[in-house]
Amino acid sequence: MAISSPPLFLFPESSPMEASIQASAPPTILTQDELKKIAAYKAVEFVESGMVLGLGTGSTAKHAVDRIAELLHQGKLTNIVGVPTSKKTQEQAISLGIPLSDLNEHPVLDLAIDGADEVDPYLNLVKGRGGSLLREKMVESACKKFIVIVDQTKLVKSLGGTGDAVPVEVVPFCWKFTETRLQRLFEEKFEVGCVAKLRVCGKNGEPFVTDNMNYIVDLFFEKDIGDLEAASDEILRLAGVVEHGMFLNMATTVIVAGEYGITMKTK
Numbered sequence: 668m669a670i671s672s673p674p675l676f677l678f679p680e681s682s683p684m685e686a687s688i689q690a691s692a693p694p695t696i697l698t699q700d701e702l703k704k705i706a707a708y709k710a711v712e713f714v715e716s717g718m719v720l721g722l723g724t725g726s727t728a729k730h731a732v733d734r735i736a737e738l739l740h741q742g743k744l745t746n747i748v749g750v751p752t753s754k755k756t757q758e759q760a761i762s763l764g765i766p767l768s769d770l771n772e773h774p775v776l777d778l779a780i781d782g783a784d785e786v787d788p789y790l791n792l793v794k795g796r797g798g799s800l801l802r803e804k805m806v807e808s809a810c811k812k813f814i815v816i817v818d819q820t821k822l823v824k825s826l827g828g829t830g831d832a833v834p835v836e837v838v839p840f841c842w843k844f845t846e847t848r849l850q851r852l853f854e855e856k857f858e859v860g861c862v863a864k865l866r867v868c869g870k871n872g873e874p875f876v877t878d879n880m881n882y883i884v885d886l887f888f889e890k891d892i893g894d895l896e897a898a899s900d901e902i903l904r905l906a907g908v909v910e911h912g913m914f915l916n917m918a919t920t921v922i923v924a925g926e927y928g929i930t931m932k933t934k
Protein backbone atom coordinates (compact mmCIF):
# COMPACT_ATOMS: atom_id res chain seq x y z
CA MET A 668 0.00 0.00 0.00
CA ALA A 669 1.20 3.51 -0.69
CA ILE A 670 2.51 5.60 2.19
CA SER A 671 0.85 8.96 1.91
CA SER A 672 1.23 10.26 5.44
CA PRO A 673 3.96 10.72 8.04
CA PRO A 674 4.71 7.73 10.28
CA LEU A 675 3.02 7.69 13.66
CA PHE A 676 5.88 6.34 15.65
CA LEU A 677 9.04 8.39 15.74
CA PHE A 678 12.07 6.23 16.48
CA PRO A 679 15.48 7.80 16.98
CA GLU A 680 17.89 7.34 14.07
CA SER A 681 20.02 5.02 16.19
CA SER A 682 17.11 2.85 17.26
CA PRO A 683 17.83 -0.86 16.89
CA MET A 684 14.24 -1.54 15.92
CA GLU A 685 13.04 -1.97 12.37
CA ALA A 686 9.94 -0.14 11.31
CA SER A 687 7.44 -1.07 8.69
CA ILE A 688 4.53 1.10 7.71
CA GLN A 689 1.68 -1.13 6.78
CA ALA A 690 -1.18 1.06 5.76
CA SER A 691 -2.09 4.52 4.60
CA ALA A 692 -4.79 6.91 5.74
CA PRO A 693 -8.13 5.36 6.63
CA PRO A 694 -11.14 6.75 4.80
CA THR A 695 -12.93 8.07 7.90
CA ILE A 696 -12.05 9.44 11.31
CA LEU A 697 -12.07 6.53 13.72
CA THR A 698 -12.79 6.53 17.43
CA GLN A 699 -10.11 5.51 19.90
CA ASP A 700 -11.92 2.23 20.48
CA GLU A 701 -12.06 1.52 16.75
CA LEU A 702 -8.30 2.11 16.57
CA LYS A 703 -7.76 -0.30 19.46
CA LYS A 704 -9.82 -2.89 17.60
CA ILE A 705 -7.80 -2.43 14.41
CA ALA A 706 -4.53 -2.96 16.30
CA ALA A 707 -5.99 -6.01 18.06
CA TYR A 708 -7.24 -7.64 14.87
CA LYS A 709 -3.88 -7.07 13.21
CA ALA A 710 -2.12 -8.82 16.10
CA VAL A 711 -4.44 -11.81 15.90
CA GLU A 712 -3.24 -12.36 12.33
CA PHE A 713 -0.04 -13.67 13.96
CA VAL A 714 -1.91 -16.37 15.89
CA GLU A 715 -1.58 -19.88 14.47
CA SER A 716 -3.50 -23.05 15.27
CA GLY A 717 -1.93 -25.07 18.07
CA MET A 718 -0.49 -22.04 19.89
CA VAL A 719 -0.52 -21.45 23.62
CA LEU A 720 -1.46 -17.78 23.99
CA GLY A 721 -1.08 -15.19 26.71
CA LEU A 722 -4.39 -13.32 26.81
CA GLY A 723 -3.94 -9.68 27.83
CA THR A 724 -6.13 -7.41 29.92
CA GLY A 725 -7.81 -4.09 29.20
CA SER A 726 -10.00 -2.45 26.60
CA THR A 727 -7.56 -3.12 23.73
CA ALA A 728 -6.71 -6.72 24.62
CA LYS A 729 -10.44 -7.43 24.99
CA HIS A 730 -10.82 -6.98 21.23
CA ALA A 731 -8.03 -9.50 20.60
CA VAL A 732 -9.67 -12.08 22.87
CA ASP A 733 -13.01 -11.52 21.10
CA ARG A 734 -11.33 -12.00 17.72
CA ILE A 735 -9.50 -15.19 18.78
CA ALA A 736 -12.82 -16.64 19.96
CA GLU A 737 -14.50 -15.63 16.71
CA LEU A 738 -11.83 -17.39 14.62
CA LEU A 739 -12.03 -20.46 16.86
CA HIS A 740 -15.77 -20.67 16.36
CA GLN A 741 -15.37 -20.24 12.61
CA GLY A 742 -12.87 -23.12 12.60
CA LYS A 743 -10.16 -20.83 11.21
CA LEU A 744 -8.10 -21.43 14.35
CA THR A 745 -7.95 -24.78 16.14
CA ASN A 746 -6.27 -26.25 19.20
CA ILE A 747 -5.69 -22.89 20.90
CA VAL A 748 -4.99 -22.72 24.63
CA GLY A 749 -5.18 -19.35 26.42
CA VAL A 750 -3.42 -18.25 29.60
CA PRO A 751 -5.31 -15.23 30.97
CA THR A 752 -3.51 -12.32 32.64
CA SER A 753 -6.38 -11.36 34.98
CA LYS A 754 -9.59 -12.64 36.47
CA LYS A 755 -11.51 -10.32 34.13
CA THR A 756 -9.88 -11.80 31.02
CA GLN A 757 -10.36 -15.28 32.44
CA GLU A 758 -14.10 -14.57 32.75
CA GLN A 759 -14.24 -13.15 29.22
CA ALA A 760 -12.40 -16.15 27.76
CA ILE A 761 -14.60 -18.65 29.61
CA SER A 762 -17.73 -16.85 28.41
CA LEU A 763 -16.44 -17.10 24.83
CA GLY A 764 -15.46 -20.77 25.12
CA ILE A 765 -11.69 -20.35 24.76
CA PRO A 766 -9.87 -23.33 26.36
CA LEU A 767 -7.71 -22.07 29.24
CA SER A 768 -4.64 -23.17 31.15
CA ASP A 769 -2.04 -21.57 33.42
CA LEU A 770 1.70 -21.11 33.81
CA ASN A 771 2.03 -24.24 35.94
CA GLU A 772 0.75 -26.34 33.04
CA HIS A 773 2.31 -24.23 30.29
CA PRO A 774 5.48 -22.52 31.55
CA VAL A 775 6.46 -21.54 28.00
CA LEU A 776 3.92 -19.74 25.80
CA ASP A 777 4.11 -19.12 22.06
CA LEU A 778 2.69 -15.61 21.95
CA ALA A 779 1.05 -13.01 24.15
CA ILE A 780 -1.08 -10.12 22.91
CA ASP A 781 -1.75 -7.24 25.28
CA GLY A 782 -2.31 -3.50 25.47
CA ALA A 783 -0.17 -0.91 27.26
CA ASP A 784 -0.53 2.48 28.88
CA GLU A 785 2.70 3.92 27.48
CA VAL A 786 5.14 2.76 24.79
CA ASP A 787 8.52 4.44 24.38
CA PRO A 788 10.63 4.42 21.17
CA TYR A 789 12.59 1.37 22.42
CA LEU A 790 9.40 -0.66 22.98
CA ASN A 791 9.60 -0.30 26.75
CA LEU A 792 6.15 -0.11 28.32
CA VAL A 793 4.17 1.17 31.25
CA LYS A 794 1.36 -1.22 32.12
CA GLY A 795 -0.97 -1.71 35.04
CA ARG A 796 -3.24 1.32 35.06
CA GLY A 797 -6.02 -1.29 35.08
CA GLY A 798 -4.30 -3.04 38.00
CA SER A 799 -3.25 -6.26 36.25
CA LEU A 800 0.49 -5.73 35.97
CA LEU A 801 1.70 -8.67 38.09
CA ARG A 802 -0.08 -11.47 36.24
CA GLU A 803 0.62 -9.71 32.95
CA LYS A 804 4.34 -9.57 33.70
CA MET A 805 4.43 -13.21 34.80
CA VAL A 806 2.63 -14.43 31.69
CA GLU A 807 4.33 -12.13 29.18
CA SER A 808 7.81 -12.89 30.46
CA ALA A 809 7.06 -16.57 29.76
CA CYS A 810 6.21 -15.93 26.09
CA LYS A 811 8.45 -16.46 23.08
CA LYS A 812 6.80 -13.46 21.43
CA PHE A 813 4.92 -10.55 22.96
CA ILE A 814 2.85 -8.32 20.68
CA VAL A 815 1.71 -5.04 22.19
CA ILE A 816 -1.37 -3.39 20.71
CA VAL A 817 -2.07 0.30 21.19
CA ASP A 818 -3.72 3.31 19.64
CA GLN A 819 -1.44 6.24 18.90
CA THR A 820 -2.25 8.09 22.14
CA LYS A 821 -0.07 5.60 24.04
CA LEU A 822 3.18 6.62 22.36
CA VAL A 823 5.57 8.60 24.58
CA LYS A 824 9.14 9.86 24.29
CA SER A 825 10.09 8.46 27.69
CA LEU A 826 8.30 6.39 30.31
CA GLY A 827 6.83 8.39 33.15
CA GLY A 828 7.71 11.66 31.43
CA THR A 829 4.10 12.54 30.67
CA GLY A 830 3.28 12.76 34.38
CA ASP A 831 0.80 9.89 34.20
CA ALA A 832 0.91 7.01 36.67
CA VAL A 833 3.61 4.36 36.79
CA PRO A 834 1.89 1.70 38.93
CA VAL A 835 3.61 -0.40 41.58
CA GLU A 836 1.90 -3.40 43.21
CA VAL A 837 2.59 -3.51 46.95
CA VAL A 838 1.54 -5.74 49.82
CA PRO A 839 -1.22 -4.20 51.97
CA PHE A 840 0.87 -4.57 55.16
CA CYS A 841 2.03 -1.05 56.11
CA TRP A 842 1.40 0.23 52.59
CA LYS A 843 1.90 3.81 53.77
CA PHE A 844 5.49 2.98 54.73
CA THR A 845 6.11 1.50 51.26
CA GLU A 846 4.43 4.46 49.58
CA THR A 847 6.74 6.86 51.44
CA ARG A 848 9.84 4.81 50.64
CA LEU A 849 8.94 4.74 46.94
CA GLN A 850 8.53 8.49 46.81
CA ARG A 851 11.80 9.13 48.68
CA LEU A 852 13.68 6.66 46.48
CA PHE A 853 13.15 8.82 43.42
CA GLU A 854 13.72 12.11 45.18
CA GLU A 855 16.93 10.96 46.86
CA LYS A 856 18.56 8.46 44.47
CA PHE A 857 17.30 9.68 41.11
CA GLU A 858 16.75 13.37 41.86
CA VAL A 859 13.40 13.18 40.13
CA GLY A 860 10.39 14.72 41.83
CA CYS A 861 7.83 12.02 42.48
CA VAL A 862 4.45 11.83 44.16
CA ALA A 863 3.43 8.35 45.30
CA LYS A 864 -0.30 7.80 45.85
CA LEU A 865 -2.26 4.77 46.96
CA ARG A 866 -4.83 3.91 44.28
CA VAL A 867 -8.34 4.12 45.67
CA CYS A 868 -11.76 3.31 44.26
CA GLY A 869 -15.44 3.49 45.11
CA LYS A 870 -17.44 6.21 46.82
CA ASN A 871 -15.62 5.89 50.11
CA GLY A 872 -12.15 5.85 48.58
CA GLU A 873 -11.22 2.39 49.76
CA PRO A 874 -7.94 0.93 48.44
CA PHE A 875 -8.09 -0.68 45.00
CA VAL A 876 -7.36 -4.40 45.48
CA THR A 877 -5.64 -6.40 42.74
CA ASP A 878 -6.43 -9.97 41.65
CA ASN A 879 -3.61 -11.00 44.00
CA MET A 880 -5.16 -9.17 46.98
CA ASN A 881 -2.48 -6.50 46.93
CA TYR A 882 -2.66 -2.70 46.64
CA ILE A 883 -1.37 -0.37 43.93
CA VAL A 884 0.77 2.70 44.60
CA ASP A 885 0.86 5.00 41.55
CA LEU A 886 4.02 7.02 40.99
CA PHE A 887 3.67 10.42 39.32
CA PHE A 888 6.97 11.86 38.11
CA GLU A 889 7.73 15.50 37.41
CA LYS A 890 9.93 14.50 34.45
CA ASP A 891 11.19 11.34 32.78
CA ILE A 892 12.81 8.80 35.08
CA GLY A 893 16.11 8.49 33.23
CA ASP A 894 17.82 5.13 33.79
CA LEU A 895 14.87 2.75 33.64
CA GLU A 896 16.84 -0.40 34.47
CA ALA A 897 18.30 1.24 37.58
CA ALA A 898 14.86 2.50 38.59
CA SER A 899 13.41 -0.98 38.09
CA ASP A 900 16.13 -2.60 40.22
CA GLU A 901 15.76 -0.07 43.03
CA ILE A 902 11.96 -0.37 43.16
CA LEU A 903 12.12 -4.16 43.29
CA ARG A 904 14.69 -4.02 46.09
CA LEU A 905 12.21 -2.35 48.46
CA ALA A 906 10.61 -4.81 50.87
CA GLY A 907 6.86 -4.47 50.47
CA VAL A 908 7.00 -4.07 46.70
CA VAL A 909 5.65 -7.02 44.72
CA GLU A 910 6.20 -5.77 41.13
CA HIS A 911 6.11 -2.59 39.09
CA GLY A 912 4.46 -1.68 35.82
CA MET A 913 7.55 -0.91 33.74
CA PHE A 914 7.93 -3.71 31.19
CA LEU A 915 11.48 -3.24 29.99
CA ASN A 916 12.84 -5.10 26.99
CA MET A 917 9.87 -7.48 26.93
CA ALA A 918 7.78 -6.51 23.89
CA THR A 919 8.95 -8.08 20.65
CA THR A 920 6.48 -6.21 18.42
CA VAL A 921 4.32 -3.13 18.89
CA ILE A 922 1.33 -2.52 16.65
CA VAL A 923 0.08 1.07 16.68
CA ALA A 924 -3.23 2.05 15.11
CA GLY A 925 -3.70 5.74 14.42
CA GLU A 926 -5.02 8.43 12.21
CA TYR A 927 -2.77 7.39 9.34
CA GLY A 928 -3.18 3.62 9.59
CA ILE A 929 -1.20 0.86 11.24
CA THR A 930 2.48 1.06 12.16
CA MET A 931 4.30 -2.06 13.24
CA LYS A 932 7.67 -2.13 14.99
CA THR A 933 9.53 -5.39 15.60
CA LYS A 934 12.73 -5.94 17.53
Ligand SMILES: O=C[C@H](O)[C@H](O)[C@H](O)COP(=O)(O)O
Nearest residue numbers: 725726727782795797798799
Ligand atom coordinates in the same frame (compact mmCIF):
# COMPACT_ATOMS: atom_id res chain seq x y z
O1 LIG B 1 -3.60 -3.26 34.03
C1 LIG B 1 -3.95 -3.04 32.88
C2 LIG B 1 -3.17 -3.43 31.71
O2 LIG B 1 -1.80 -3.25 31.86
C3 LIG B 1 -3.65 -2.86 30.37
O3 LIG B 1 -3.08 -3.64 29.39
C4 LIG B 1 -3.27 -1.43 30.14
O4 LIG B 1 -3.73 -0.65 31.21
C5 LIG B 1 -3.86 -0.91 28.83
O5 LIG B 1 -5.25 -0.93 28.91
P1 LIG B 1 -6.18 -0.36 27.76
O6 LIG B 1 -5.99 -1.20 26.56
O7 LIG B 1 -7.57 -0.45 28.34
O8 LIG B 1 -5.78 1.06 27.54
